[in-house]
Amino acid sequence: MRLKLLAEAAGTAMLLISVIGSGVMGAALADGNAAITLLANAIATGCMLYVIITVLGPVSGAHFNPAVTLAFFLRKDIAARDAVSYMAAQVIGAVIGVWAAHAMFDLAILQTSTTLHRTGGAQWFSEILATWGLLFVIFGGLKSRPETVPTLVALYITGAYWFTSSTSFANPAVTLARGFSDTFAGIYPGHIAGFIAAQLVAVALAHVFFASVLRPGK
Template sequence: MTRALVAEFVGSLLLAAVVIGSGIAAQHLSPNDIGLQLLENAAATAVGLFALILVFGPVSGAHFNPVVSLVDAVFGNLPWRHFFRYVPAQVIGCASGAVVANTMFDAAPISIATTDRATWPHALSEVVATLGLLLVIFSLARTNRADKSAAAVGAYIGAAYWFTSSTSFANPAITLGRTLSDSFAGIAPSSAPAYITAQLVAAVIAVPLLRLLYPVAPQHEH
């Protein structure tokens, strides 16, 4: 359990550092081109996720995401007592990653984000983004193809940066972490509840949909 919690904390920290740090770098490198900033941010996140899942997957499953842990617990693959330990590690890890990212670019360690993202299209985007992420992860897990998760998750998130208006947060922990950086990847604290609610709604939709699409024998769900 200690190894798994350390993996979730460090992995979440590095994920937040990748997402936020690449956003800050994109602002510095391409100050007058938001499209190019998004491309740089998305590319760094996609390849970063690929690497992080390869590193931490064998230790903790490389969730880095309370919604992923929640669905895993509902399916019986993650004990609930572990779920309630994973989530704080993920949230604290993402918050720490935001501080690290800010500091690496010589900004204040904590700067509360001011980017308002709370609209109905953004909320819908978060439902779609999170649902897609859960389908990618658990369709592979339930068909014995989990070894392809690193590439698939990286590819999906990289694409979802572009096809969703919210730029695909798809993760309550990273949503909270992003409130601590007033930068390209930031989200105002007032917008975070709508995003987190949408992400949880996606989990509610994903569980029955996955059971319908990828049924497994009862003994496989324990």
């Protein structure tokens, strides 16, 4: 279990390094062009997801996301104690990843985001759809072609940055950690709860769908 938790923490840290780092680099090079910054952010995140899922999947299952871990728990694929440990490792890794990205770009390590536009019904609905879609991709891929899951997740998140109004956080650990970065990828701490609530709603909705359509062995 220790190796699994280390893999979950390391993988989630690497994910946040890619999210925050590419946002900082994109904003610096795009000269105010938000579309180019978002494109850089999306591509870098998708690439990192492919790498960490492929490399660390055999170690921990490559959740890197409390919503994914919760979905596996509801399917009884992971014990409650292990699920809680996974989630704790993911959150810790996410925050460490944010701090590492700040250090890499010579920014203040400790920050609080002032990004104020990530809230409201449309954003929350977007997060429900984004998270439901991510779980659909993961569990659908595991049922049909498990070897394609790294590619499927990477492609989905890269696209979801663009077709969701929230830019598809779809991950409570990522959402929480991004509150500690006053950069392009940040989210105001006061808006975190709404995003995470929407993500948890998506897990519940996805579980009902999976139980009938993507049930293992069906």
